[in-house]
Structures are given as C-alpha cells and as structure tokens.
Amino acid sequence: MSGCTSKNLGEANKPQIDTTLEAVNFESIRTIADITSVAFEWQKVDDTRVNGYYLYRANMNEEGNKLKRVHFIPNRYATHFVDTKLEPSTRYIYSISSATQQGSESKPSQSFQVQTLPVIQSVPFIQAISNMPRQVKILWRPHENQRVQYYVIERTTPTTAKWKELETIEGRLEVEYIDTKLEDNVVYMYRLKAITFDGIESMPSEIVRAQTKPLPFPPSNVQATTDQPRKIIISWQASQN
Numbered sequence: 016m017s018g019c020t021s022k023n024l025g026e027a028n029k030p031q032i033d034t035t036l037e038a039v040n041f042e043s044i045r046t047i048a049d050i051t052s053v054a055f056e057w058q059k060v061d062d063t064r065v066n067g068y069y070l071y072r073a074n075m076n077e078e079g080n081k082l083k084r085v086h087f088i089p090n091r092y093a094t095h096f097v098d099t100k101l102e103p104s105t106r107y108i109y110s111i112s113s114a115t116q117q118g119s120e121s122k123p124s125q126s127f128q129v130q131t132l133p134v135i136q137s138v139p140f141i142q143a144i145s146n147m148p149r150q151v152k153i154l155w156r157p158h159e160n161q162r163v164q165y166y167v168i169e170r171t172t173p174t175t176a177k178w179k180e181l182e183t184i185e186g187r188l189e190v191e192y193i194d195t196k197l198e199d200n201v202v203y204m205y206r207l208k209a210i211t212f213d214g215i216e217s218m219p220s221e222i223v224r225a226q227t228k229p230l231p232f233p234p235s236n237v238q239a240t241t242d243q244p245r246k247i248i249i250s251w252q253a254s255q256n
Contacts, residue, residue, distance in 0.1 A: 139159075141207055
C-alpha cells in the first residue's frame with residue numbers, strides 16, 4: 016500500500032510553505048489503527064506542481080509532542096500509506112501536506128489524533144501437569160485471534176529470576192508441549208506468549224507451576240548371608256513407594 020523515501024526528512028529541515036499549493040483535504044483523511052501501525056487514506060490533490068506528500072507525526076508520550084516529518088510519499092496520485100514500527104497503546108498526532116519536487120510544501124492539514132491498539136492478551140487458559148518422571152506437560156487453549164502464528168514457551172524456577180525460552184510451537188491450534196530431561200522432585204514455572212504473523216508478541220500468559228516426580232524411597236534393612244555354601248542370599252525390606 017505504501018512507498019516512501021527519506022526526502023527532506025529530519026529536524027534540521029524547516030518546512031518551506033507555499034500557500035499557493037493545493038493542500039490535502041482534511042475531511043478526506045481516513046485512518047485505521049493496528050497494534051504497531053496506522054493506515055491512512057486521503058483524497059489526492061490536483062495541483063500539477065505537487066509530486067508527493069509529507070507525513071508529520073508526534074508521539075503524545077514523548078516530551079514536547081512536536082510534529083516532525085517522518086515520511087515522504089513520492090507520487091501525487093498516491094492516496095494510501097501505512098506508518099509502521101509504532102508503539103502499542105500509544106496516541107499519535109498526525110498531519111499531511113502536499114509537496115513539490117523543489118522541496119516546498121503546502122500548508123499542512125489540520126492535525127488529528129490516532130491511537131494504536133493494545134498488545135493482544137495471551138491464551139486464556141494454561142495448565143502444567145505435575146508428578147511426571149523428569150518431565151512436565153503443559154496444556155493451553157488455542158488463542159482466539161487468527162493472526163497468531165506460533166507460541167513461545169518460557170521456563171524458570173523459584174530459585175532463578177530469569178526466564179528461559181524453551182521452544183517455539185508452530186500453529187495457532189497447537190495446544191501441548193512436554194518439557195523433558197528435568198531434575199527429580201523440582202518445581203518449575205512456565206508461561207506462554209503468542210506471536211502474530213507480523214511478529215507482534217502478546218502479553219505473557221498466567222504463570223503455572225508443576226513439580227516433577229520424586230525418586231522412590233530406597234529399600235531398607237538390606238542384608239547378605241555369609242554362611243551359605245556357594246551362594247549369597249540378599250534380602251531387604253520393600254520400598255514404601
């Protein structure tokens with residue numbers, strides 16, 4: 016949908032306003048917000064001197080909130096553009112102006128606000144199954160958002176503060192992972208993140224805990240005979256497990 020160059024972008028370049036240039040019709044501007052992007056649509060200008068458009072943007076969370084040139088759309092006939100790599104749940108102010116080959120531009124449109132969408136939540140249900148020998152089974156409910164491409168399983172323990180990425184599970188409908196080669200009788204903690212096709216990471220899921228199966232109690236009262244001809248008889252008291 017979009018094309019842009021770095022023409023005349025940056026704080027050091029002051030706008031050269033030409034009041035005779037046709038400005039972008041503010042009433043024609045439409046926006047669609049996503050989590051990390053905003054799509055724009057507007058009515059093209061008919062002034063033949065115009066060869067593109069400048070997009071101005073300001074982040075409301077940043078000090079000063081000053082509009083800055085961020086993109087040049089290099090075609091007078093372009094009427095769509097997507098601004099990407101934005102922050103989720105953030106309010107931005109935008110303005111659009113028409114521009115000439117010589118770098119002058121029209122009076123910018125009236126500024127307008129757009130808020131990006133929040134990061135998606137993780138799966139609504141996750142469970143870890145305990146008392147398995149040196150392994151833990153994690154189950155979850157498939158994410159309802161069809162943009163989800165895969166899941167990331169992370170693990171930690173009560174004695175370590177850092178989360179370790181274990182595995183990437185491809186497919187939104189996958190709902191199971193078995194963590195193996197674990198230690199006996201140890202508590203492990205798990206969480207899940209969902210990742211969309213465009214690389215957006217969800218919030219972490221609820222943290223679930225599971226404990227691996229302990230080793231059985233050993234047999235007791237082990238005895239061996241010393242008085243049997245050509246044999247030794249070993250006896251013991253059975254394990255409690």
